[in-house]
Amino acid sequence: MRPGAANIVQFENVGLRYGASAETLSDISLGLAAGAFYFLTGPSGAGKSSLLRLIYLAQRPSRGLIRMFGEDVVTLPRARMPGFRRRIGTVFQDFRLIPHLSAYENIALPLRVNGVAEADIDTPVREMLDWVGLSGRAYAKPATLSGGEQQRVAIARAVIGRPEILVADEPTGNVDPEMAERLLYLFVALNKLGTTILVATHDLHLVPRVPGAQIIRLDKGRLSMPLPSDMSGNS
Amino acid sequence: MALFGRGSGSWLTSAAGRRLLPEGWLSGPMPWVIAIMMFLMVLAAATGLALGFAARGLGAHMSGQITIQIVDANRVRRDAAADRIAATVARLPGVASVHRVSDREMAELLQPWLGAGLADNDLPVPAMIDIAFDPRAPGAMQATEAAVRAISPRARIDAHAQWLAPLAGLIGSLRWLAGVLVLLMAAAAAFTVVLAARAALNTHQATIEVMHHLGASDGQIARLFQRRIATDALFGGLVGLALASLVIYSVGDRIADVGSDLLGSVDLPAIAWLILALLPVAGTLLAMLAARLTIITALRRQL
Ligand SMILES: Nc1ncnc2c1ncn2[C@@H]1O[C@H](COP(=O)(O)OP(=O)(O)O)[C@@H](O)[C@H]1O
Ligand SMILES: [Mg+2]
Numbered sequence: 067m068r069p070g071a072a073n074i075v076q077f078e079n080v081g082l083r084y085g086a087s088a089e090t091l092s093d094i095s096l097g098l099a100a101g102a103f104y105f106l107t108g109p110s111g112a113g114k115s116s117l118l119r120l121i122y123l124a125q126r127p128s129r130g131l132i133r134m135f136g137e138d139v140v141t142l143p144r145a146r147m148p149g150f151r152r153r154i155g156t157v158f159q160d161f162r163l164i165p166h167l168s169a170y171e172n173i174a175l176p177l178r179v180n181g182v183a184e185a186d187i188d189t190p191v192r193e194m195l196d197w198v199g200l201s202g203r204a205y206a207k208p209a210t211l212s213g214g215e216q217q218r219v220a221i222a223r224a225v226i227g228r229p230e231i232l233v234a235d236e237p238t239g240n241v242d243p244e245m246a247e248r249l250l251y252l253f254v255a256l257n258k259l260g261t262t263i264l265v266a267t268h269d270l271h272l273v274p275r276v277p278g279a280q281i282i283r284l285d286k287g288r289l290s291m292p293l294p295s296d297m298s299g300n301s
Numbered sequence: 302m303a304l305f306g307r308g309s310g311s312w313l314t315s316a317a318g319r320r321l322l323p324e325g326w327l328s329g330p331m332p333w334v335i336a337i338m339m340f341l342m343v344l345a346a347a348t349g350l351a352l353g354f355a356a357r358g359l360g361a362h363m364s365g366q367i368t369i370q371i372v373d374a375n376r377v378r379r380d381a382a383a384d385r386i387a388a389t390v391a392r393l394p395g396v397a398s399v400h401r402v403s404d405r406e407m408a409e410l411l412q413p414w415l416g417a418g419l420a421d422n423d424l425p426v427p428a429m430i431d432i433a434f435d436p437r438a439p440g441a442m443q444a445t446e447a448a449v450r451a452i453s454p455r456a457r458i459d460a461h462a463q464w465l466a467p468l469a470g471l472i473g474s475l476r477w478l479a480g481v482l483v484l485l486m487a488a489a490a491a492f493t494v495v496l497a498a499r500a501a502l503n504t505h506q507a508t509i510e511v512m513h514h515l516g517a518s519d520g521q522i523a524r525l526f527q528r529r530i531a532t533d534a535l536f537g538g539l540v541g542l543a544l545a546s547l548v549i550y551s552v553g554d555r556i557a558d559v560g561s562d563l564l565g566s567v568d569l570p571a572i573a574w575l576i577l578a579l580l581p582v583a584g585t586l587l588a589m590l591a592a593r594l595t596i597i598t599a600l601r602r603q604l
Contacts, residue, residue, distance in 0.1 A: 124514065126604060145518075147604065152516035162511050164321070171320060179517045227515075 073097035073133075074231055074262050075121060080130030082116055082287075090116050091287045094130070098231070098264060103257045105273050106266040108284035114266040115159065117284065118233050121264065122156040123147055135230065152180060155229030155261075159236045161220040163208040169219045170195065170204040176227040194222040198252065214245040221252055231262040238269060250275050321512075322505055322525055331497045331530075332537040335490055339541025339584055342486035343577050347549045349479030350573040356472045363462040363469065365397070365434045367442060369449055370427040370457040382453045383428035389448050395434055395441025402429040427457075490584060491591045494530060498595040501526055513603060523596040527589045534588035538581025546577070 075098040082091040091113045098104060106114050119125040120132060123139060132139050135153060142150065163172050174191045195201045198218035208216055217237060224232055234253070238246035246269075254276055257263045265272075273281060283290045369386060373379035383401060391399045402410075407426055415424070434441045442460070449456050502509065512522055549569065569577075 122514065124604065144601070144604070148516040148518045150516075151514060156514060158514075162507070162514070164508050164511055167320060175511070176515050179512065179515050179521065223515075 072100065074100040074135060075264075076131075076133040077120075078131040078133075080120065080127045080132060082113075082120065082125065083128040089128070089287060091120075091127075094289060096282060096289065098262055100230070100262055101257075101260050103254070103263045103276055103279040104265070104282055105276075105279055106264060106282045106284065107268065107270060107273070108290070110268055112284040113287040114268075114284055115235050116287075118156075118235050118264070118266055121231075121233050122154050123151055152176070152227060153230050155224035155227065155232040157217075157220050157224045157232070157234035157237050159239065161208070161216050163216060163219055163223075165208050168205045168207060169200055169211065169215075172208070172219055173222045173226055176223060180227060190226055194226050198222045199248075214241040214249075217241060217245075217249060218252075221249065225256060225261075229261065231264065232256060233264045233266075235266045236268070237265060238267060238272060243271075246272065247275065321508060322501075322529060329497070329500075331493065332533040332540075334493050335534050335537025335584065335588070336540040336544075338486050338490045338493070339538045339581060340545045341541075342483055342490075342584075343542050343545035343580055344548060345479045345482035345486065346580060347545065347569060347573070347577055349476050349483065350576060351569055352472050352476045352479065354570065354573070356469060356476065359465055359469050359472065361436070363460075363465045365436050366461045367432050367434075367445070368459045368461070369430045369432065370459070371430075371453055372425070372427045372455070372457065374425045376425075379428050382456070383430060386449055386452050386456065387430055389452060390430070390432055390445050393441065393444055393448060395438025396445060397433045397435045398431075400431040400433075402431060487584070487587060490534075491587055494534065494588045494591040495595045497533075498526060498530060498592040499599070501529070502596060502599050509600075513600070519597050519600040522600060523593045526596050527592050530592040531585050531589045535581060535585045538584045542578065542581050 075096075077094045077096050080091060080094040081089050083089045094117065106117060108114055116125070120127055121134070123134075126140060130140075134150065137150075139150065164175070167175070170191055173194050174187050177187050177190065192201070192204075195204050198221060200215060200218055200222070203211060203215060206215075208219065211219065217240065221234070221237070224234070232253070237249055237253075241249065250272060253263050253265060273279060371379050371382050371386070373382065387399050387401050390396055404426070407429065411426065432445060434445075446458050449458060509522055553569070
């Protein structure tokens with residue numbers, strides 16, 4: 067078997083350049099093992115969000131190779147992208163909840179996109195609402211929810227489709243420390259069920275809260291720390 | 302390309318799908334613009350169809366009828382020639398009917414110009430014979446003309462084609478014009494839909510982006526908008542058809558009032574009404590197609 071072939075995400079010498087400027091990401095080689103928990107850290111502007119965008123298929127790299135679920139996604143035909151995206155749960159930094167839909171409808175969206183029958187939607191949506199502690203706010207519109215509540219709706223929406231990997235961009239950025247801990251607990255619970263987790267954060271205080279989590283450090287678009295052997299692409 | 306979705310598209314037609322794009326039904330000017338265009342389109346199409354049927358009647362008339370006039374101040378000689386011609390022509394092969402226009406009919410025909418009491422004065426009036434031919438017998442018209450000349454060299458022979466030809470030409474051109482107008486209206490309606498679809502894409506850009514990230518296919522996203530635009534187009538189309546039908550109906554009544562023999566054939570048979578009724582349906586399909594192509598083209602620009 068190729069080295070790193072069992073990884074759910076594999077980067078080899080990936081570079082990303084926006085337009086004609088200097089590379090935002092350079093020479094990124096890393097692997098994410100299925101079922102593991104990762105923090106992606108680094109100062110603001112290091113390229114964390116850019117790296118996540120490559121993973122949730124919002125961006126193609128300028129160079130290098132990216133494999134996800136064992137397939138090359140750089141040359142993946144556009145028509146196959148939706149199928150891959152449904153296997154990836156994304157919590158956006160700005161939540162991206164649909165403002166005119168209730169919390170319930172926002173959370174139900176991935177199931178509907180996936181063609182789940184209308185009769186089979188209510189139970190999982192109620193379960194997710196319960197899981198993130200928002201059963202009482204099911205019919206509230208995002209604008210009437212607090213930052214922490216919106217974040218939990220966003221997490222529930224990212225998770226309801228049972229993705230194989232969950233990526234979250236600064237999920238604790240806009241909430242108080244107590245809420246941050248509650249959110250982190252959701253990710254840990256999900257990870258225990260087997261979902262690979264990648265959380266981008268500039269807040270290093272979070273890291274010790276998750277025993278066994280691994281750290282990927284980015285600095286000025288490059289990996290800046292020696293990686294554990296299972297994380298490098300060519301070990 | 303599946304214009305109508307299957308499988309995972311079904312919820313898009315449900316209440317949940319409707320909530321996703323919250324803009325109210327019949328919002329904006331689109332349905333009304335389509336109603337106006339459909340109104341004009343149905344009128345143009347109806348005119349084209351009516352002219353088509355009129356032209357067909359005219360064509361039969363032109364290829365199959367002649368009128369013979371015998372002008373002679375001596376009424377006895379005139380009638381004798383007319384009777385001989387009528388009798389001879391009636392025996393020729395390919396002649397479907399021979400009608401000697403009676404003096405009373407002539408008097409009626411001429412009354413508007415010459416006034417009543419025509420029969421009482423000595424004004425010389427020509428004798429007229431209408432001859433209709435079997436359309437399947439070519440050459441019967443020439444044979445008849447030869448026979449008429451042999452009996453009365455001074456008889457005037459009017460093939461109806463001679464004086465109907467310019468009218469037929471005019472009707473032909475008007476039909477073309479009507480056809481071109483229908484196509485132009487359809488094109489304008491399609492462009493309107495493209496603009497409306499682009500505006501909708503802008504309005505709902507954030508929603509589309511989220512759907513895209515959640516793994517919605519281009520087809521799923523396009524169907525959301527198609528349904529909305531189809532309802533608007535169908536509504537506009539039906540309003541336009543209804544208004545145009547009213548106009549066609551009342552114009553038809555006016556023509557009937559005029560009572561012209563020629564215009565009397567400008568009448569819409571059931572098949573023509575069926576074609577007109579299908580225009581809103583065709584317009585709705587065209588609108589869905591235009592919307593779909595616009596949206597899919599825009600979506601293809603993203604990864
Ligand atoms: N869409 C974009 N177009 C151009 N430059 C971008 C874009 N997104 C990010 N950048 C630039 O890339 C660099 C890294 O940004 P980002 O990935 O957001 O870092 P981080 O999430 O670590 O703060 C920044 O200099 C930023 O200005
Ligand atoms: Mg960022």
